[in-house]
Amino acid sequence: MKCRFLIAAALAASVAVPATATELEVTHWWTSGGEAAAVAEFAKAFNAGGDTWIDGAIAGSGGVARPIIVSRIIGGEPMGATQLNHGRQAEELIEAGLMTDLTDLAVKEGWADFVNPTSLLDACTVDGRIYCAPVNIHSWQWIWLSHAAYEKAGVPVPTNWDEFTASAPALRAVGVVPLAMGQQSWQTSGAFGVLTVALAGPEVWLKVVKDKDVDTVMGPAYTAVFEAFGAARQLSDGADIQDWNQATNMVITGQAGGQIMGDWAQGEFQVANQVAGEDYTCLPGLGVNKIISTGGDAFYFPLVDDADIKAAQLRMASQLMSKEVQVAFNLKKGSLPIRGDVDLSSANDCMKQGLEILASGNILPDGNQHLSPDTNTQLEDLMVEFWNDKSITPAEVQKGYASIIADAD
Amino acid sequence: MEKASRPSQLFRNLSAKFAAIPMVLTALVIFVGCTVWSFVYSFTRSKLLPKPLFTTEDLFSIPMPTWLIKDGSFDVYYITGFVTKSFVGMAQYDRLWSNSRWLTSIENLALYAGFALVFSLVVGFILAAFMDQKIRFENTFRTIYLYPYAMSAIITGLVWQWILNPTFGIEKIVRGWGFENFEFAPLQNPDLVMFGILIAGVWQGTGFIMALMLAGLRGIDEDIWKASRIDGIPMWKTYIKVVIPMMRPVFVTTLVLITAGILKVYDLVVAQTNGGPGLSSQVPAMYVYSYLFTAQNLGQGLAASTMMLLGVLIILIPWTIIEFGGKEKR
Structure with missing residues (x-):
């Protein structure tokens, strides 16, 4: 622990970005080849900010992973951040006050201005407060x-x-x-x-x-x-x-x-x-x-008492929504970015078709x-x-x- | 000293009683308490999180004029009686017994239970009878037969999934021998899938039954064998007419152990087929898990688990009465 702290401190000093470096455990079910390559982009960006991404991948798709994630949150052993599909899966967790409120950050960064389509942010909103950071758009069709x-x-x-x-x-x-x-x-x-x-x-x-x-x-x-x-x-x-x-x-x-x-x-x-x-x-x-x-994945941040972790959660949320991370992640994953103002000229044929349909509003x-x-x-x-x-x-x-x-x- | 009055029963062996308190509490709170809790909440419409049967506001509220409540200045409720929104009576059970997945699970379990019971009892006894013939290397054989039981059900399931898989397993080997049209893929066939699971279950469980039976056989007095030999009774007849009736307690205990194991079969199925193809190898425990956690419907999951508990009780209660109830009379 001490050793790890020293390394983290050294990293933080050399990169000199945030004042504190925090370990954050992140659970997700992105385990196939393409998915793992994509989530590595998130980890890279988060680690570059001086924090440490502890990967908690759960194999076996959402049907297997979701119960594990949800029971950890209910059982009082929450992770730092977790993937879920936004929608009604986390509804009761939010109502029970188990999730971190991201509204202040969202307002400060103006999420409502650049998230496209806006329905993605609506799916994160309960009683006017925002509880999740959408990271991609996935289409079944x-x-x-x-x-x-x-x-x-x-x-x-x-x-x-x-x-x-x-x-x-x-x-x-x-x-x-x-x-x-x-x-x-x-x-x-x-x-x-x-x-x-x-x-x-x-x-x-x-x-x-x-x-x-x-x-x-x-x-x-x-x-x-x-x-x-x-x-x-x-x-x-x-x-x-x-x-x-x-x-x-x-x-x-x-x-x-x-x-x-x-x-x-x-x-x-x-x-x-x-x-x-x-x-x-x-x-x-x-x-x-x-x-x-326009379904997709979003990151939820379970509510914790530790102020350091809370700060790291907000740093991560802000990164996930940033232009660079959005482009790097979605190119690897083959999904569409959640913001309309990024350049995806290197996307392949299929993604471009998706982007066109998204732009035409046929959603x-x-x-x-x-x-x-x-x-x-x-x-x-x-x-x-x-x-x-x-x-x-x-x-x-x-x-x-x-x-x-x-x-x- | 012996004239002194006996200390009351309550304070005898005080230290032993004191030492037993943690276990008694564990049994009461965790086993009995949680069972009662599950039972109660199976009558609610609880979703992801438990919802209480009724809330106290409903008990102590005072009727207020509508205009006061409408403008929101008073946070009070009308008297609505004891039964509030959360209590749904038997609705979860109604839904359970009209759900085709649950009904399939029950059918599968009945099929699995019938075959597994008969097969492991018969084969287990025959194996034990063979082992009892003073054979050489008995220890070695006993270890070999008992070994599968030491393996977890998940491993057993995976191993048999590979053996029964048409692309790598038995089917491929036999085709390799030249029988090009040989087909053996029970796990891919909805009509045969329960038998595929049965093979693995019996393979794993029979050794344990054999060990129990063998212990029972060793408990039979040598003199009985000598007597029957003097009378010229053939060995098979001695087994059926004398030994098996003498082993009744062993049989009953074994029966209860197997049945209880069958009722909660879960990991074996998860590892082999995960309930598929389609819903054809679903078992009740999978339904419970799925509704408690994946479907986020606590009420439905608890209703299903209460039905499983009922199944266990139907077996355990008569057994307890038969085995322990009549003790004083003996």
Whole structure:
């Protein structure tokens, strides 16, 4: 401890930025290749400021990590800072007064002026106070297509969902799985959301997730989506995989035609040295509706008594939002920055498409901002059961979906 | 000295009683207290954090004119009775028993319990009977059979996940021998997945049952064997008609131990399939965890865990009565 303090003191003296150097434990679930490279940018920036980033990565995606993070905060063993998806996941923690209020810093730095879209900051706000620092925008609305697979099958790379389903038999004929899908429930549920936005349109989707309108679920637009989803589950037969990045890997290696997955898949293509437009194609909104949802990750800072830690938390929050860190992080991660005033000219083809759609304002909130974790879990259970049990008909799952939406809080 | 009145029962062995206080408190507060707490909160609509059944404001409030409350100058409540928003009665249980994931979990558990019970009892007993034949290297065999039990369920699950995986495991080896159409992927098949888990569970648990049975067999008097040999009774008949009835207490205890272990099966499934494919290998303990922590719905999770407790009690109470209740009569 003493030794560490000496080193920290020496560092602080040599860099001579802040008066104190503090260790801050940061928990997150960014463990795939692209994600780890991105989070290292945060750590680098934080350490450069004289503090020490203690990395607390939790493997196994948000579903595994969130319970650990939340129970540590509730159990009175809070970390210095943590990743969460903003939205309703931290709602009760904030209401119980377990999170640091960032409002003063946000006002001083004028977060409200540069955060784009503003809905990101709204998702951090409870009763007019700001409790989290958004760090990126993630959109679910993408399908990733493997050029190698389509070359092998001798068919052109599809440009929308209908062409994709039409090309499936050609892929099957050469032993390629048309659609890669991991077995974790959030993946099937997410893919269903993407299909809904693409086929039924954003207004219909919002009516269900935001207004919890049961009649819309039972209506014709949703019926068509459930049928399309029912047809899609045949396309993933033969892919016995669990994790999303294993599914992405099937697309990278040409074992699968495509994958419906959020733009975090981009980082995997980047790590594998693949070039957008040459080795793979990305279609926002499945090529039907060019739209992106603006979910994302945010950092929350649990409330602690220690004044040093509190100061370090605010330093970190300020850094995460800064232009340089935003650019470095998001280029590695393949996500979009939360501020509209940064230069991303080195971004690749897919990210540029995303930036264009963002600039045109064709955006949607993320499902997490309207659905509670309780409702989400039930929907995920329902969709993963439907995807794997081919004896369940689309009509049955539609009824199940409607009853969950009817009970949603 | 012996004429002096006996000290009251309460103060006998005072130091021993004093030493037992921490354990008594632990048992009362942690086991009984937390169980009662869980039970009570399963009737609330608690989400991430527990919400009390009713709040004191509701008990001591005075009715006030609407205009006073409306302008916010008085922080008072109407008398609303004892039952407030948080108490939802049996609603969590209603929801639980209409949830298909919970029902699947129960079905899976029943299937797993039935097979695991019969299989580990029968195989465990047969192994123990073989070990009891004064064989050579008994210690070595006993260690080999008991070794899987020393492994954690997570490790067991992972090892069997690899063995049963079609790309690296048994299927690949047999195909390598020339049987190109051989298919063996139980963990990827929703209809067979519970059997894949059963293989691992039985592999891990049988050695322990064997050890218990062997101890029971060693408790049988040598004279009984001698007597049955003199009477010319075949060995299998002696086992079934004489030895097994004599081992009744061992069987009952083993049965309770296996059943309690089966009811809380969790880590084995998490390591092998994580409840998949789809929801086809879900078990109740996974449902509890998922609702307590991932879904942030404490009430629902506690309702499910109360049902699990009920399952354990149904087994434990009759056992306690049979084993300890009738002692005075003997």
